[in-house]
Amino acid sequence: MKNHIIFFSGGKSSFTVAHLVKERYPNDNIVLYFTDTLWEDEDLYRFIYEASDKLQLPMLYHCVGLTPPQLMAKERFLYNSRVGNCSKKLKMEPAAKYFKKGIKPAIEKWHNKQFLKALIDPLSNGFEENTSVYFGIGWDEMHREGAIKKNWAPFDVQMPLIDEVIDNEEILKLYSIRRPRLYDMGFVHNNCKGRCVKAGQGHYKNLLMKDEKTFQEVKEQEIIISEYIRYTKQPHIKAGKSKDYLFEDVYAFLSTGIKSDKIKNILANADYLSSERRLFGNDSKGKPINKPYSYIKTMTLNELEKKPIQCDIWDIGGCGCFVDYESEVVNY
Incomplete structure (x- = not known):
């Protein structure tokens, strides 16, 4: 039995990926993985828990226990559209430490653990070879593919939406799930309650x-x-x-x-x-x-x-999570 870990951000694309993986590998161990910045929109939490319920998939919740502003104060560094260390320290780093070294962050919770078909043990022999990790990256974000695959080697990294153009709204309708409200407000992603420091x-x-x-x-x-x-x-x-x-x-x-x-x-x-x-x-x-x-x-x-x-209304920007985990932080 293989492990399929879906990096579940709370966005529409990661939900579509979860749907595809469940359709294709119904007998394997599938886990939704969410890392919390504690700075998210309230409706994001409604969405991820409802998604776990309706997909009938277990969700592993990890959190360092800091918000981006708290982290900025501790580091004496204001993250910005050029350097977003919050995604590195609060999302990428705890994920990598857990799946590559078995180190758990300060907070760990499970939702719908009864749907788990096999225990997740990153320290067990053969875990990396028997595990695929999935990202909701579409064809319009292909520039992120190389960095993500490099960061997550030797895992088998999958981004099915690069090759398959799927209407996320139609997938949500299949499960009668209301999309996160930030999309209705005109935002292009569901990150950090519309206040992502890498936004424009x-x-x-x-x-x-x-x-x-x-x-x-x-x-x-x-x-x-x-x-x-x-x-x-x-x-x-x-x-x-x-x-x-x-x-x-x-x-x-x-x-x-x-x-x-x-x-x-x-x-x-x-x-x-x-x-x-x-x-x-x-x-x-x-x-x-x-x-x-x-x-x-x-x-x-x-x-x-x-x-x-x-202001430049076309300067939208946004977080590129899991892209530059290995890169150095540029200080002022």
Whole structure:
């Protein structure tokens, strides 16, 4: 009996792949595998659990226990459209550690484990040779194929939607499953509640128009993380000679939304800090950092909100999960 592991992102394509694998290998061991960033849309969870129920397939849930903003604060690095370390640390790395080395992340749960036909044991002899891993990559994302196969060698890597053009909506209808709501809101993927750090200007403009509450939350997080990074760039803090007096306030805000007086002050002066750069922000050479850090190219979310008409609506972007796991992180 072979193992078929489907990297189940919560998107329509990964659901179609799960359907195809079940149709073709009904007697084999099939597992939906979901890695949680804890930053997903509420409806994504409805979708993945409903999918597991209706496909009658077991789902393995893994989670590191951190959100992307929490991870950015810990690393003192603002992920962006060029470097999205969150997908690497929260999705790719725990998956690779588990399936290649048998190392479990902080949180593991099973859903519908009664449908499991054989135990998953990555440390057993022959596991890699007896296991195929599947990704919902379509023909329009063929540029991701090579990197994914390289990262997941020696596993047999399958991407059936590259060769087969299938209407995902029709597959959802077969099981009477409502598609994730982010697609109805005009997003091209179902990642991170429409606030993927690798998204572009057009993507974030759509978030502003369709879910202003979430936009305001992620805008404030961008401001706080950016200013925190500038603060920690000061040589005496970077060298550990002075205490970091901001981390606890920043981490509490990113974790709970609670705004201390320090956080409120930074948010109230966001425009001033962006233009004058007088409070924080000297680099190791004593020179001021001339502009705030931002998720998208050329502008912050604060600037996009003020001048949305001037953004590039065709700059959509998006996360390329499982593509650059082996690559080095580029720091500021």
